[in-house]
Amino acid sequence: MKKRMLSTALILALAASCLSACGNAGSSGKGETLTVLNYGKYIDEDALKEFEKETGITVKYEEYESPEEMYTKYKAGSIDYDVICSSEYMVEKLIKEGEVLSLDYEAMDNYKNLDPDILALSEAYDKDHTYSVPYFYGTLGLLYNKNEISEETASSWDCLWDPTYEDEVIMENSVRDTFAPALISLGYSLNDTDESHLKEALKILKKQKEDKIVYGYYVDETADAMIGEEAKIALCYSGEAALAMDENENLAYSIPKEGSNLWIDSWFVPRSCTNQTNALKFLNFLCRDEIARKNFEYVEYSSPITAVNENQDEEMKNNAAINPDKDAVKRCEIYTSLSDDEASIYTKLWQELLAQ
Amino acid sequence: MSKFKQQFLSGPYLIWIIGFILLPMAMIIYYAFTGSDGTPTLQYIAAIADETNRKALGLSLWLGVICTVICLVLAYPLAMILSNMHIKNQSFVVFIFMLPMWMNFMLRILAWKLLLSKNGVINSVLTGMGLSRINIINTPAAVVLGMVYDFFPFMLLPIYNALTRIREDWIEAAADLGAGKITIFFKIILPLSLSGIISGIVMVFVPSLTSFAISQVLGGGHVLLIGNVIEQDFMQGMQWNAGSGLSFVLMIFVIASMALVNSFDKEGEGTVIC
Amino acid sequence: MLKKCASRIYLFLMFAFLYLPILVLIVLSFNDSRSKVKWGGFTFKWYTGCFQDEKIMAAFVTTLQITFLSAIISTLIGTLAAIGIAAMKRKGQAIFLGATNIPLLNADIVTGISMMLLFVKFMDLGFVTVLIAHITFSIPYVILNVLPRLKQANISTYEAALDLGASPLYAFYKVTWPEIRPGVLSGFMMAVTMSLDDFSITYFTKGAGVNTLSTMLYTELRKGIKPELYALSTILFFAVLLLLLIGNVRPAKRSSERFDK
Numbered sequence: 079m080k081k082r083m084l085s086t087a088l089i090l091a092l093a094a095s096c097l098s099a100c101g102n103a104g105s106s107g108k109g110e111t112l113t114v115l116n117y118g119k120y121i122d123e124d125a126l127k128e129f130e131k132e133t134g135i136t137v138k139y140e141e142y143e144s145p146e147e148m149y150t151k152y153k154a155g156s157i158d159y160d161v162i163c164s165s166e167y168m169v170e171k172l173i174k175e176g177e178v179l180s181l182d183y184e185a186m187d188n189y190k191n192l193d194p195d196i197l198a199l200s201e202a203y204d205k206d207h208t209y210s211v212p213y214f215y216g217t218l219g220l221l222y223n224k225n226e227i228s229e230e231t232a233s234s235w236d237c238l239w240d241p242t243y244e245d246e247v248i249m250e251n252s253v254r255d256t257f258a259p260a261l262i263s264l265g266y267s268l269n270d271t272d273e274s275h276l277k278e279a280l281k282i283l284k285k286q287k288e289d290k291i292v293y294g295y296y297v298d299e300t301a302d303a304m305i306g307e308e309a310k311i312a313l314c315y316s317g318e319a320a321l322a323m324d325e326n327e328n329l330a331y332s333i334p335k336e337g338s339n340l341w342i343d344s345w346f347v348p349r350s351c352t353n354q355t356n357a358l359k360f361l362n363f364l365c366r367d368e369i370a371r372k373n374f375e376y377v378e379y380s381s382p383i384t385a386v387n388e389n390q391d392e393e394m395k396n397n398a399a400i401n402p403d404k405d406a407v408k409r410c411e412i413y414t415s416l417s418d419d420e421a422s423i424y425t426k427l428w429q430e431l432l433a434q
Numbered sequence: 435m436s437k438f439k440q441q442f443l444s445g446p447y448l449i450w451i452i453g454f455i456l457l458p459m460a461m462i463i464y465y466a467f468t469g470s471d472g473t474p475t476l477q478y479i480a481a482i483a484d485e486t487n488r489k490a491l492g493l494s495l496w497l498g499v500i501c502t503v504i505c506l507v508l509a510y511p512l513a514m515i516l517s518n519m520h521i522k523n524q525s526f527v528v529f530i531f532m533l534p535m536w537m538n539f540m541l542r543i544l545a546w547k548l549l550l551s552k553n554g555v556i557n558s559v560l561t562g563m564g565l566s567r568i569n570i571i572n573t574p575a576a577v578v579l580g581m582v583y584d585f586f587p588f589m590l591l592p593i594y595n596a597l598t599r600i601r602e603d604w605i606e607a608a609a610d611l612g613a614g615k616i617t618i619f620f621k622i623i624l625p626l627s628l629s630g631i632i633s634g635i636v637m638v639f640v641p642s643l644t645s646f647a648i649s650q651v652l653g654g655g656h657v658l659l660i661g662n663v664i665e666q667d668f669m670q671g672m673q674w675n676a677g678s679g680l681s682f683v684l685m686i687f688v689i690a691s692m693a694l695v696n697s698f699d700k701e702g703e704g705t706v707i708c
Numbered sequence: 709m710l711k712k713c714a715s716r717i718y719l720f721l722m723f724a725f726l727y728l729p730i731l732v733l734i735v736l737s738f739n740d741s742r743s744k745v746k747w748g749g750f751t752f753k754w755y756t757g758c759f760q761d762e763k764i765m766a767a768f769v770t771t772l773q774i775t776f777l778s779a780i781i782s783t784l785i786g787t788l789a790a791i792g793i794a795a796m797k798r799k800g801q802a803i804f805l806g807a808t809n810i811p812l813l814n815a816d817i818v819t820g821i822s823m824m825l826l827f828v829k830f831m832d833l834g835f836v837t838v839l840i841a842h843i844t845f846s847i848p849y850v851i852l853n854v855l856p857r858l859k860q861a862n863i864s865t866y867e868a869a870l871d872l873g874a875s876p877l878y879a880f881y882k883v884t885w886p887e888i889r890p891g892v893l894s895g896f897m898m899a900v901t902m903s904l905d906d907f908s909i910t911y912f913t914k915g916a917g918v919n920t921l922s923t924m925l926y927t928e929l930r931k932g933i934k935p936e937l938y939a940l941s942t943i944l945f946f947a948v949l950l951l952l953l954i955g956n957v958r959p960a961k962r963s964s965e966r967f968d969k
Contacts, residue, residue, distance in 0.1 A: 441796055441800070444788065445792070446785050447785050447786070455844065456807065457826055458823045459810065461829070462821065508725075530723070533948070536901065538905065538922060538941075539905050539907055540907065540922050540929065543929070545733050547933070548736070549732060554744055641816065644816065644817050645908075650926075665817070668821060678825070681818045681821055684815060685818050688815055
């Protein structure tokens with residue numbers, strides 16, 4: 079009987095603690111909120127806190143891994159996102175679908191901080207600069223271990239298909255980024271949507287998997303695995319590479335000579351936004367010099383905010399992962415958006431690859 | 435309170451059943467049998483025959499069976515040893531073997547990721563002893579290992595419970611009548627613990643057949659199970675109809691396999707679980 | 709003797725299989741180096757880091773809220789339902805128990821998706837949708853624990869109490885309740901266990917910014933491993949150990965009731 083009393087008391091105590099916790103949650107839930115959807119590991123959380131403190135707006139922050147996942151989350155319509163950050167081809171797709179609200183740049187006094195060169199590049203997906211604010215840009219390339227792989231080898235995508243590197247290559251767990259090197263190796267554009275060309279690319283990727291070259295298909299885990307030297311080569315975004323290089327000096331980054339992808343991630347305000355003023359406040363906050371620098375130091379992708387790039391030390395300036403040289407950028411292409419049919423072909427081929 | 439009135443106490447539950455059990459089932463069936471434009475179609479059910487889906491389902495069934503068999507083989511002797519222990523703190527010892535179950539499922543997977551990765555704990559111990567490394571992370575073997583570790587208690591407990599219910603005088607009686615140890619095992623212990631084995635098989639097979647998180651974390655994109663295909667259809671591909679179709683097929687598979695397992699249950703009490 | 713020795717060895721091996729992974733987590737939680745395999749000295753920094761990490765703490769609080777709210781509500785609904793079902797005729801019982809079996813039989817992923825499809829149509833995904841989902845899959849466990857107790861309970865004592873002039877509520881409290889209380893408690897404990905451990909259903913029904921430990925860990929694990937998570941594992945392990953030790957010394961028996969026919 080005593081034991082029973084004890085367990086009952088325990089349960090009651092737990093229940094009481096839980097209810098009090100709920101009480102707290104309930105009271106802090108009042109006031110304005112802003113629902114933000116962003117890539118994983120893509121903002122310094124202190125910056126979010128600072129924004130909350132400054133404006134009194136509570137940020138509900140949600141992360142995703144791939145642009146396709148973002149599109150699905152948004153389209154499901156079950157959560158009213160106020161502001162979203164994504165890759166240029168998804169932004170373009172959503173603009174085309176009429177899902178993006180035009181921005182009132184007048185309300186953003188920090189908009190002038192943006193580098194005009196990058197704004198010019200962003201015309202590829204947002205023709206008249208009406209819908210989006212660039213957040214970071216970078217390239218897709220190879221992160222490799224200098225002790226194992228020569229600079230020469232890493233200057234071409236061919237090393238990805240070389241059976242010598244059995245179990246030593248990490249690919250991206252993201253459809254277009256994994257197809258891009260295969261398409262480029264075949265001499266096609268990474269925006270090629272011809273189904274037969276895509277199937278050729280799939281063949282290369284399947285062979286790569288068959289030859290057991292691929293260690294894993296990762297996204298945000300890549301840096302961690304490369305720092306731990308679990309693999310020799312990784313298909314990787316530049317900023318992820320820069321972070322890994324900070325932790326392990328044996329690592330280096332290259333943009334292969336055949337060309338690669340240049341991407342720009344931008345913020346936009348989707349139609350589901352319930353409070354545009356707050357959304358703009360948030361975007362304006364992100365364009366502020368100190369905040370942009372803070373985020374830059376956290377994610378280490380190239381920032382479109384001019385001031386961030388001015389005060390870098392020499393080592394950073396010469397780091398190809400952070401500041402790609404002009405020639406390399408010229409070799410790169412920006413992704414264009416896919417129609418629904420094209421996207422579903424990609425999805426099908428992708429699943430075929432993974433199921434193999 | 436009359437019996438008639440007493441029945442009304444299940445009113446809230448009735449509402450709950452309709453709203454949150456039957457209605458969602460209806461939704462999944464609706465999506466599974468209609469196209470994205472709302473017209474009826476069977477294409478999403480038939481899609482299970484596509485090469486990708488067939489392979490994924492085949493692999494899921496295969497890994498599910500392996501995982502269940504390993505769990506059974508490991509758990510049965512353990513349950514027998516535990517149930518034969520005549521010490522004061524028997525329940526405490528059993529409790530020790532159940533404890534990992536209460537630790538978060540994801541943290542248990544995290545532990546295996548640490549152990550198995552290429553430069554992980556197991557491999558550094560192996561190389562430290564001058565042995566060659568094992569490369570099992572990002573392979574089906576790693577996924578099976580993770581599943582076995584995660585679902586093992588669900589096999590152990592029902593078997594242990596069934597075994598403790600076997601009365602010792604039955605075994606003694608059999609021995610007095612001249613039965614050998616092997617005969618006793620096959621004629622008494624095994625048949626009487628069958629219901630526990632069956633509960634265990636169901637409780638391990640269903641989650642291992644349908645899991646997607648373990649294969650995602652320990653499979654590194656190399657192990658695509660039917661659960662992963664469904665998850666991708668919903669979370670990345672925006673293909674709700676296709677995902678619902680596969681879910682429906684999966685549901686049929688689960689029910690069919692449980693009916694199959696249950697047909698071995700001679701007691702045949704009708705309920706499948708618990 | 710040989711047999712005894714063999715069984716001791718087997719016990720030990722299984723114990724090692726179950727606890728070595730956890731031991732590794734515990735050891736690494738005190739390791740000053742980020743490396744998985746090199747010992748960099750003793751530290752508590754991952755523990756302070758763990759408590760300061762808002763993501764981890766928020767997920768922890770959400771998990772507790774969801775678990776206890778869903779366990780309390782499902783115990784309430786489930787117990788009432790069991791009392792109602794016990795009074796039904798065979799046919800009614802069969803229908804109710806059939807529906808109760810659906811969430812038990814279904815794969816988690818299917819239950820999660822079916823609820824997501826419903827929620828997306830009629831409400832916003834968030835804390836409440838996760839709570840509803842957890843209540844839904846917990847109720848059957850409560851019913852299955854309470855119903856057998858009700859069937860064992862002697863109806864004539866309850867009726868005798870009524871005949872002697874007790875009000876139905878008083879008769880229930882004095883006569884029926886003591887008999888079903890163990891079932892209600894074990895139902896509650898199982899609801900807690902199932903809710904704490906759930907991942908799939910939460911994953912599909914959660915909204916922006918709502919994370920339980922399981923879903924938070926899933927996103928974190930795919931980003932690489934933070935040492936703070938080792939500290940979290942260690943804390944959780946010892947918390948569970950402690951709770952179960954002081955809560956009841958017969959935990960195996962009690963939790964085992966879920967598997968009973």
